[in-house]
Amino acid sequence: MTWLITGGAGYIGAHVAKAMTGAGERVVVLDDLSTGIEERLTADVTLVRGSASDRELLDRVLVDHAVTGVVHLAAQKQVGESVEKPLLYYRENVAGLGVLLEAVVAAGVPRFLFSSSAAVYGVPDVELITEETLCAPINPYGETKLTGEWLVRATGRAHGISTACLRYFNVAGSAGPELSDTGVFNVVPMFFDRLTRGEAPRIFGDDYPTPDGTCVRDYIHVADLADAHLAVARHLEKGPDGGDLTVNIGRGEGVSVRQLADLVAEVTGRPVEPVVEPRRPGDATRAVASAARMTEELGWTARRGVREMVESAWEGWCLRHPEARAAQ
Numbered sequence: 197m198t199w200l201i202t203g204g205a206g207y208i209g210a211h212v213a214k215a216m217t218g219a220g221e222r223v224v225v226l227d228d229l230s231t232g233i234e235e236r237l238t239a240d241v242t243l244v245r246g247s248a249s250d251r252e253l254l255d256r257v258l259v260d261h262a263v264t265g266v267v268h269l270a271a272q273k274q275v276g277e278s279v280e281k282p283l284l285y286y287r288e289n290v291a292g293l294g295v296l297l298e299a300v301v302a303a304g305v306p307r308f309l310f311s312s313s314a315a316v317y318g319v320p321d322v323e324l325i326t327e328e329t330l331c332a333p334i335n336p337y338g339e340t341k342l343t344g345e346w347l348v349r350a351t352g353r354a355h356g357i358s359t360a361c362l363r364y365f366n367v368a369g370s371a372g373p374e375l376s377d378t379g380v381f382n383v384v385p386m387f388f389d390r391l392t393r394g395e396a397p398r399i400f401g402d403d404y405p406t407p408d409g410t411c412v413r414d415y416i417h418v419a420d421l422a423d424a425h426l427a428v429a430r431h432l433e434k435g436p437d438g439g440d441l442t443v444n445i446g447r448g449e450g451v452s453v454r455q456l457a458d459l460v461a462e463v464t465g466r467p468v469e470p471v472v473e474p475r476r477p478g479d480a481t482r483a484v485a486s487a488a489r490m491t492e493e494l495g496w497t498a499r500r501g502v503r504e505m506v507e508s509a510w511e512g513w514c515l516r517h518p519e520a521r522a523a524q
Contacts, residue, residue, distance in 0.1 A: 197433065198222040200263045202248040202296070203270030204241070205232025207367075207377045208311070208418060212267060213241050214371060215422035216429065224261045226253075227270070236375055249292035254299035265307035265432060266300055267425060268293065271340075274381055275315065275478075278337035289340035290347070297351045305357070307432040308348060309425065312361045314414075314444070316342040319480035326486040327363070327442050334478050349440060358432045358439035365414040365446035365485045367421055369505035376512020377418075383453065384506060387460045388513045392520040396468050397460065399453050401475035406482065410453040414446040414484040417500035417508075421445055427496040446485025447498045456502070463506045464520075 204225030224242045246253045248270040278285040315338030345361045352359035370376040387397040402409040514521040
């Protein structure tokens with residue numbers, strides 16, 4: 197088996213590459229390094245620099261490396277930016293995916309794993325979000341992920357490709373400081389960034405109908421997420437019997453933003469009281485996954501807790517921001 201991972205030098209992609217090579221799979225990474233970092237990849241991973249929507253390059257890579265499965269992670273993924281630049285998001289996340297799938301079909305690649313998102317659900321008013329919960333995305337990012345799922349499934353059915361769509365919930369943590377998230381777009385690094393600059397973390401809204409008034413989310417350690425990809429990849433290796441899978445990737449446990457802020461304060465040694473700002477449009481009161489399907493059908497369960505996520509993320513943050521540890 198040889199797996200091509202698009203966007204494999206990114207935060208999540210490098211963890212997936214690590215999990216797969218650690219399990220004995222051959223891995224080729226295709227990444228334009230616009231946000232990916234080459235140093236995240238180990239020596240046993242082949243890196244091809246380029247775009248996942250470059251058809252000529254895709255045709256060459258799929259054949260030259262005898263690719264038998266694709267993990268598609270390359271995408272635009274910032275919700276706010278998607279509202280400002282919907283054309284960019286539809287071009288990259290939908291049209292680009294179409295080019296990749298055309299190349300996959302032409303090369304006869306039999307397996308395709310698609311990186312989706314809990315954003316496809318929008319803001320459902322349910323205790324646990326199952327894969328049967330109505331999909332009603334509220335921003336262009338979520339729309340492109342849902343459209344991508346439709347395209348992947350339809351292509352799989354039409355051309356006999358075993359497919360899987362993984363709906364990630366909130367990803368955090370790191371399997372090693374060198375693999376950590378370098379962006380400041382998710383809540384944990386956003387808290388770290390504010391504390392490092394001597395500012396109080398921000399909480400958007402404390403008047404939600406939850407025990408402490410703040411939003412509740414499901415957090416998944418990125419190493420668990422990578423292990424889930426490996427479990428799904430092995431499932432797809434079964435051939436036609438493993439095809440057309442859609443699964444949530446989460447822990448099934450809710451953590452409020454206030455609880456997370458308290459844990460960050462404890463781990464970093466900075467007991468700074470967060471400032472409360474107005475609610476942000478579109479924030480769901482509660483978004484917690486049911487992970488039962490992954491457990492029942494693939495035997496996978498998340499093993500790492502929120503404290504391990506925050507502690508490992510802090511180690512990575514301090515590696516790239518040494519002034520953060522110096523100020524403790």
